[in-house]
Amino acid sequence: MGEYEAVIEKLNLRKQELEERLNKVENSLRKTHAKDWSEQAQERENEEVVERLEESARIELTQIYEALSRIEKNEYGVCEICDGPIRAERLEALPYTNRCFNCASELE
Numbered sequence: 067m068g069e070y071e072a073v074i075e076k077l078n079l080r081k082q083e084l085e086e087r088l089n090k091v092e093n094s095l096r097k098t099h100a101k102d103w104s105e106q107a108q109e110r111e112n113e114e115v116v117e118r119l120e121e122s123a124r125i126e127l128t129q130i131y132e133a134l135s136r137i138e139k140n141e142y143g144v145c146e147i148c149d150g151p152i153r154a155e156r157l158e159a160l161p162y163t164n165r166c167f168n169c170a171s172e173l174e
């Protein structure tokens with residue numbers, strides 16, 4: 067430990083934030099539905115937006131879990147594709163990334 071303490075803290079904070087957000091989303095989706103037809107249509111639209119947000123939060127959470135397990139296995143900061151090191155600036159901006167800049171830009 068030590069080297070990645072700041073990263074772990076950052077990841078855990080973000081993880082908490084996302085988990086709280088997902089909990090809120092799930093609670094709001096469970097609320098009773100409006101009776102009026104136009105209200106219902108509006109509600110469904112809102113739900114779709116919320117579900118998309120939920121989806122992206124889940125993806126990010128998965129990436130965070132993976133990053134935390136890479137730190138545990140001492141694989142953090144190593145590119146999954148080319149096994150090269152991921153630059154510190156990149157990890158600073160995207161703490162859960164598992165690809166170096168070159169490999170990530172090739173895929174985009």
Ligand SMILES: [Zn+2]
Nearest residue numbers: 145148166169
């Ligand atoms: Zn790479």
